[in-house]
Amino acid sequence: MKSWYIWIALILSANLPAQPLKTFQLMASEDGTVKMPDGANLPVWGFQIPGGSPVAYPGPRLVVAEGDSVRISVYNAGSMAHTFHLHGFGSDTSNNGEPVNPQIIQPGNTSVFAFWASATGDYFYHCGLQNPVHGQMGMAGLCTVLAAGGEKRAYTGGPQYFKDYHWLLGEIDKEWRLNPPQQGNLSPFSPDYFVINGQYGDALGDYDGNVAIFTALDQLPVYLTLTHFGAGRREVIFPEILSATVVVRNGVPQIPAVSADTLDLSFGESIGVILQPIINGEDSIRVNYYAPVNEVLWHQNAAAIYIQHHSATSEAEVGNSVQILPNPVIDFLTLQFNVSSPKGKIEVEIFSGAGDLVLRQDISPDQRISVQRLATGIYFLKIRGENGRIIAGQTFFKT
Ligand SMILES: [Cu+2]
Structure with a gap:
């Protein structure tokens, strides 16, 4: 069993002051289902925390802090081989914490992925087998690296926020879910659902969920991360009342922050945005989903935002x-x-x-x-x- 990546992590940590150790246990399987709002029942392959919620897409969000030593133990409870692949820190958007060629976890086996959380930001993990099929079946989620000490800052020493949202942008092809393409036989990808954190339609207006943004404290910043795990370009359009500024791009602090009304994301990118609402209002953040290659606009989602000032005066x-x-x-x-x-x-x-x-x-x-x-x-x-x-x-x- 190859375990050189663990040795690298151990050698790295030997040269550093004792790093807090953060451990996670994940279980991979192919036995999830999801009922879509249109009534369709779709299979989900994915990751779950044993004893926690059932398999779902996205998988559990793994939250650590910059400087943590992280160990993720992945047990394959399914009947197919899987991998666990975490995408990049800093300028490296390709991979981190494991060999470039992902370690394959056979059914019934466990692999441990160890890495050092070197830069604040959101990163996606996925199963990279038969790329992009296993990811599209639901085997993907987010890993959030908070600023050092777990502070609510966009990056260590960076702007503070009091509330945060983390969007994973993707899409779901019903046919692919029902009949997963086999090796060497990739049927055309034609998505039916365009999702934020696996949700679409009315769910994007539900303030009890994890997409629609609600803030009742005027002038306090909200932090939103956008991570693109899907096909084709994404365009995110912010209404003016949010005064959106980009503060982190793929784990790299943006100094000074760049004001943004429209953001472009290509596959694998993750962008952190501070929203600094200055007036009351209800509006939406729109997300455009473009098809790869021909750039046809597939779909536009609107995620609701609601800003309610909170004031001690009655005027x-x-x-x-x-x-x-x-x-x-x-x-x-x-x-x-x-x-x-x-x-x-x-x-x-x-x-x-x-x-x-x-x-x-x-x-x-x-x-x-x-x-x-x-x-x-x-x-x-x-x-x-x-x-x-x-x-x-x-x-x-x-x-
Ligand atoms: Cu897999």
Whole structure:
């Protein structure tokens, strides 16, 4: 039994301070089924955590932190050979943690895949046998590498977020699922379902699911990763109210972040986007699925987004009258009034997430507010005009 990849991991870890060890057990099989919203029952081959949820596509999302030593033990409970292949870190989008030629796990056998989680980001894993058939049968999922220490940051030392979504973009060909192509006999791929995390249609508007984006804390960033495991080009279109910026591309931090209204993804790419909604609203992020080669637009999905300001004031219009920039903030806040700046002094109050007053200051509307001394966290800022009336109240994030 070849185990040189384990030795490499051991040798690597010997030269480093003790790395936290994160272990997973996965089971591969071909005995899953899924009932699609149109009533079709389709077979699923896939990965599951033993004793956990049944086999499903995508497989369980494996969450580790940068710097972790990761060991994934994969047991093949099926009747066919499978592999476990995790795609790239850093600029290497091809593979990581195992030989370039995936280790084949025969039925009844277990293989251990060990790697060092070297860069924050989302990566996909899949079975690479009879590529792309086993992947299309459902044998794919995401591995999320959080920033060092498991912090909610797009990358270690990078922008913070308070909520995250992870989309795996793919498609399902009903015929392929019902009659998996045999070796050397690849029937034409003609997808019937265009999916985000295995879901389509109404499910993309369900805020209880893991696709539709709901945020009730104004101005706090949401992190969205988009990983392309499918055929053909993907185009992701963000509505303006999200102020989307690309912060990670295939495990590589984007400094400075690049603002994005339309993103192109080719197969295997994974992009991390910070969404910084600035106003209330309901809209959707659209995903275009193009056919390989001829680039015909196969389908457009719309995943719902809902942004609800959360404000301590009861004056509904107040939330939009001022923007607090930047958010998240490191040292100074600037107030940008959307209509007209108040005349005279304004009073600024900052409350901690626990509701304690941490700062009270009278300033002129064009003056910066120093927040250097505040600890990292969520704060609420309240502004009163000279007459004592609250003219703005907004949440911000101190990094
Ligand atoms: Cu397989």
